Amino acid sequence: MGGKIDHSINQGKGPYTFRMGDQNCHRIGTLVPTGDVRPKFCQLYIYDMEEEVQNRKNAISPGDPSRFNDELIRLLENMIDSHNTIAKTFRKVRDRLAVNTDSEVSIKLISRRSSNGRTYNLPTVSEVAALIEGDIGPHMEKRDIIVRRSCVVYTIEFKKRGLPHAHIVLFLHREDKFPTAADVDKIISAEIPNPTTDPVLHSVVCEYMLHGPCGKAKPSCPCMVGDNYSKYYQKPCTERTTVDGDGYPIYKRSKKGVTVIKDDVPLGNNFVIPYNSQLLLKYRAHINVEWCNQSRSIKYLFKYINKGSDRVTMQSSYTRCNEENPGRFDKIKRFYGCRYLCACEAAWRIFGFDIHYRTHAVERLQYHLPDEQPIVFHDDDWVDEVVENTSLGVSQFLNWMGCNNSTVEEMQVAEELLYCEFPTKFVWKKKVRQ
Known part of the structure; x- marks a missing residue:
């Protein structure tokens, strides 16, 4: 026990x-x-x-x-x-x-620079995971991303670091699109709170929202790529929140702020990850909050939606004794591109939680003029069965209207109005294998 x-x-x-x-x-x-x-x-x-x-x-x-x-x-x-x-x-x-009394089998996860770093990165924690070989098929395709005006888009990422990460974009009302610096300061902070006046928030920020130490103080930090800072820390100090020429916010980070010691290295406000104090106190976790006003910032989220499943390159080594010469061993190495399924992702999928979510959901409804719908059939299908298939004469739009209890006349009128408003060249298509 x-x-x-x-x-x-x-x-x-x-x-x-x-x-x-x-x-x-x-x-x-x-x-x-x-x-x-x-x-x-x-x-x-x-x-x-x-x-x-x-x-x-x-x-x-x-x-x-x-x-x-x-x-x-x-x-x-x-x-x-x-x-x-x-x-x-x-x-x-x-x-x-x-x-296999005379053989040894070992498995090794390989780090390859030529692979996609976001997908084939090695785990940084000790965890139970399943490696699924050959889990790549037609279903692993890119997704179409459609951004609408409305409430939220999020995706869940499993980084091989233990707990999952949620990347969330909230679309604000048009009146809040371009807030003032004072409005940003009400939502986002990038400073270490005073331990005397706000001890609880101070301890939470120091535990979850401090980057580093990195650089010369700790060259082995994951954010270091050679001698360069991939996360652009430490940040410049400034006495007020502003927006630079590229449209990115520069949060207030006072030079005279509080300093804390982490791994024997003093860290100030220039190492604080932007946060929201209410969310941080409620969930007691790493929650990075940023103000995004450019499409390049929003693409940060969409790259995780298109990232695909976590993967890893596995090397299996099998050593066995040679039957002709017992003193000689044959070593066989094989490499596999495997799907990496950690325990958190397995539980997430078992409970049916959303991996990618958006509201409101957007569905494209196909419509067509009478008898001008596309038809898909196989070359070994009987012609009579294809012609007599009643579903061929109903478009996706008509089906959707039917599910909403509309009459046939209403559906046809709606479809004709759509065609008049959005004229499109319709062609009759068939798929035949040569």
Whole structure:
């Protein structure tokens, strides 16, 4: 049993209390016993199968193992092996070890500069993940991004860093499109709060919203590309919020602000990531808030929508003994381009949460003039079946109107009005394999 045990609760005169907190776990230990230690727990499913019954008796009662019935133990083993999913998994490990006693298999994740860095980046945390080989198909296509005036667009990114990231764009009302510097300061801050007047916000900003240290103080920081700062920190200090010539905001960062020590390096306001104090206090997490007034800023979100699934290059090495020369080993290496499915993304999809979301949803409805609709069929389809298919005469627009309880006459009039307002050249098409 593993977990954080609270021993301080028993310092009084009350009855003894056992209390555990945080994330509890069950330690299964090694799959094979080490040294002269007898097998126990999950090792009983894998190690020394010929003596499994005796090993189980010794594990339960080392002093008097003969008091157990061997036949009853075998019946229980067969029942568990047949119906228990976890037991079946351990048996597979046993079978694998029994077949490949003279071979070693290892898996390595490869970092390649030629691959897409946002998709093929290596994980920076220790986590459980599934590698799915060959998970690339026609469904992995680019998406059409349509931006409308209205409420929100967001996408969820799984960066192989533990918890997922949400990238959100909120479209403001036209009266709020070009706020003043005072309006921006009410929403976005880029300074370390005073620890005396606002201690709670100060501690949260120092924990979640400080970039670095980087540069000469820490050249190994992930934001460093050689000797260059990829995130453009540290930021210039200024006494008021302004907008530069390219339309980007320059947030207020006072030179006389508070300084904190992080990794033995002093950090000031020029290392603060812009934030909203209300959101930061409510969620206690890294929440970067920016004011975007250019299409280049909005593209920052859309690149994650088009990014596709996380992937990784996996190298599997298989070493086995040469049958002709037992002293010689053959090494085989194979490389796979795999889909990287972390535990957070798996849970996200199991619960059916949205990966990409927008409101209001936009759906393109196709319409056509009578008998001028496109028709798609295969070359081995019967002509009579194609001609008699009643769905060919109904456009997507008519179907949508039908779902909204409109009459046939109303639908036809609406479609004709649409054609008059948006004249388009319609052609009859068919798809035939040559």
